[in-house]
Amino acid sequence: MSGNTFGKIFKITSFGESHGAGLGVVIDGCPSNIRLNLEQIQQELNRRRPGQSDLSSPRKEMDELQVISGLFEGRTTGAPLCFFIENKDAKSEDYKEWDQIYRPSHADYTYLQKYGLRDHRGSGRASARETINRVIGGAVAKQLLAEKGIQIFSYTEQIGHIKMQGSYVDYNWPLAFSNELNCPDSDSLQQMLQLIEKVKREGDSVGGTIKCVIQGCPAGLGEPVFEKMQALLGSAILSINACKGIDFGAGFDSLHMTGSSHNDLFNHSDEGIKTKTNHSGGIQGGISNGMDIVFRALFKPVATIAKAQNTIDQTGREVSFAGTGRHDPCVVPRAMVIVEAMAALVILDLYMENQAKKW
Numbered sequence: 001m002s003g004n005t006f007g008k009i010f011k012i013t014s015f016g017e018s019h020g021a022g023l024g025v026v027i028d029g030c031p032s033n034i035r036l037n038l039e040q041i042q043q044e045l046n047r048r049r050p051g052q053s054d055l056s057s058p059r060k061e062m063d064e065l066q067v068i069s070g071l072f073e074g075r076t077t078g079a080p081l082c083f084f085i086e087n088k089d090a091k092s093e094d095y096k097e098w099d100q101i102y103r104p105s106h107a108d109y110t111y112l113q114k115y116g117l118r119d120h121r122g123s124g125r126a127s128a129r130e131t132i133n134r135v136i137g138g139a140v141a142k143q144l145l146a147e148k149g150i151q152i153f154s155y156t157e158q159i160g161h162i163k164m165q166g167s168y169v170d171y172n173w174p175l176a177f178s179n180e181l182n183c184p185d186s187d188s189l190q191q192m193l194q195l196i197e198k199v200k201r202e203g204d205s206v207g208g209t210i211k212c213v214i215q216g217c218p219a220g221l222g223e224p225v226f227e228k229m230q231a232l233l234g235s236a237i238l239s240i241n242a243c244k245g246i247d248f249g250a251g252f253d254s255l256h257m258t259g260s261s262h263n264d265l266f267n268h269s270d271e272g273i274k275t276k277t278n279h280s281g282g283i284q285g286g287i288s289n290g291m292d293i294v295f296r297a298l299f300k301p302v303a304t305i306a307k308a309q310n311t312i313d314q315t316g317r318e319v320s321f322a323g324t325g326r327h328d329p330c331v332v333p334r335a336m337v338i339v340e341a342m343a344a345l346v347i348l349d350l351y352m353e354n355q356a357k358k359w
Contacts, residue, residue: 001115001125006134006137006236006239006345007029007345007349008349008353009029009349009352009353009356010027010028010029010030010141010144010345010348010349010352011027011028011029011349012025012026012027012028012133012134012137012345013025013026013028014130014133014134015133016085016130016133017119017121017124017125017127017129017130018087018121018123018124018127018129018130019087019119019121019124019127020087021086021087022084022085022086022087023084023085023087023129023130023132023133024068024082024083024084024085024133025082025083025132025133025134025136025137026080026081026082027070027080027081027082027083027136027137027140028080029352030070030076030078030081030140030144031076031078031144032075032076032077032078033075033076033078034075034076034143034144035074035075036071036074036075036076036140036143037143038065038067038074040139040142040143041065041083041136041139041140042064042065044135044136044138044139044142044337044341045063045065045085045132045135045136045139046063047135047334047336047337048063048131048132048135048334048337048338049061049062049063049334050328050334061087061088061089062088063085063132064085064086065083065085065136066083066084066085066086067081067082067083068082068083068084069081069082070082081140083133083136085132085136087129096120098120098321099120100313100314100315101311101312101313101314101319101321102311102312102313102314103303103304103311103321103323104303104309104311104321105303106123106126106303106304107123107126108120108123111124111126112314126241127241128241128242128331130241131240131241131338131341134240134338134341134342134345135337135338135341137341137345138337138338138340138341138342138343138344138345139341139344141341141344141345141347141348142340142341142344144348145344145347145348145351148216148351149216150214150215150216150217150347150351151214151215151216152212152213152214152215152340152343152344152347153212153213153215153340154182154210154211154212154213154336154337154339154340155168155176155181155182155183155184155210155211155336156181156182156183156192156208156209156210156211156332156333156336157208157209157210157211157296158208158209159181159192159195159196159206159207159208159330159332160192160195160199160206160207160208161195162188162191162192162195163188163209164183164184164185164188165185165188168184168211168213168294171184171185172184172185175189180333181193181332181333182333182336192208196329196330197329199329199330200329202307203305203306203307203322204301204305204306204307204329205301205302205303205304205305205327205328205329205330206301206329206330207242207298207299207300207301207330207331207332208298208299208330208332209296209297209298209299209332210296210297210299210332210335210336210339211294211295211296212294212295212296212297212339212340212343213292213293213294214282214292214293214294214343214347215292217282217288217290217292217293217347218288218290218351219287219288219289219290220287220288220354221287221288221347221350221351221354222283222286222287222288222350223286223287224285224286224287225286227286228283228285228286228287229283229286229287229288229293229346229350230248230281230283230286230295231286232346232349232350233246233248233293233295233342233343233346234246236342236343236345236346237295237297237339237342237343239342240297240335240338240339240342241331242299242300242302242303242331242335243297243298243299243300243335244298244299244300245297245298246295246296246297246298247295247296248280248281248282248283248293248294248295248296249278249279249280249281249282249283249294249295250262250279250280250281251281251295251296254279257279262279263279264276264277264278264279264280264284264291265277272290273290274290274291275289275291278291278292278294281293281294281295282294293347295343297335297339299331299332299335301330302327302328302329302330302331304323304327305322305323305327306322306323306324307322308320308321308322309321309322
């Protein structure tokens, strides 16, 4: 299986399965003599951890960070960093009756076609539990970016048909960071929570969108042809389980605009050259322009639901399938930290690449 390494200079390699001994990540390219705050990494893991509320899977995993290599007296040595998370509440027996079934919208059929076998226990490498490794890598990247004044945050913009109005600059951010959806609008928050609870009672699931904002990114990151910043961010974000779409700045809403209303006009301020609007989402010509980088990621409804659906098994026999394991009614609350992590990995890699090119 290829495709488990991400990045060019700051690289992560992800390993492990949902129902194996555990999961881990090897980080190459981290500078030496950096004091890592392991508590902050654990806090990021806690944001993604299951079993925290009625909005997430009841699987009880503490996801306690174990350091395997690359740290000495709290500082990076320059050697590969390796972190490991042990699986303690897998309950593989929950999946035994599904070992021959092609579950709707899962990777069962495609994995079997590609590899000739599949791990039916929680989907193996196809499980969203693999994203633990991305969160660890992203948490390290965030700490390095923070030293350069670059911050990344995200919030729930939409759940199902309920969508926040306005821009992120209009809202009360202390409110956002105090609720499980990171939603800064109290009215939208309550409606979103009610919708998630409703679909959960009905044995169903619902999707949503996450808005991510990167602040403090300097102008000049990204390459103008095949490695445009939006292309690299797109690849990173779309690699997250259940993510089905991404747009930048005004994005698909640009369809309703003209060139004159969409263009970001430049002006000179006390902070240097800026644009009056940010419909480009902080990226022009594939390169950051110094404005906030803003993108939206769309996550589909969770595939495993309690409602019975018709499918087939590996012999082609028609069967009825209803999910009975532990699954999220909506991935958005736990996906935000993963979106931030993948964004951090891209931005740090581009930042380090830019530094390497300077004489």
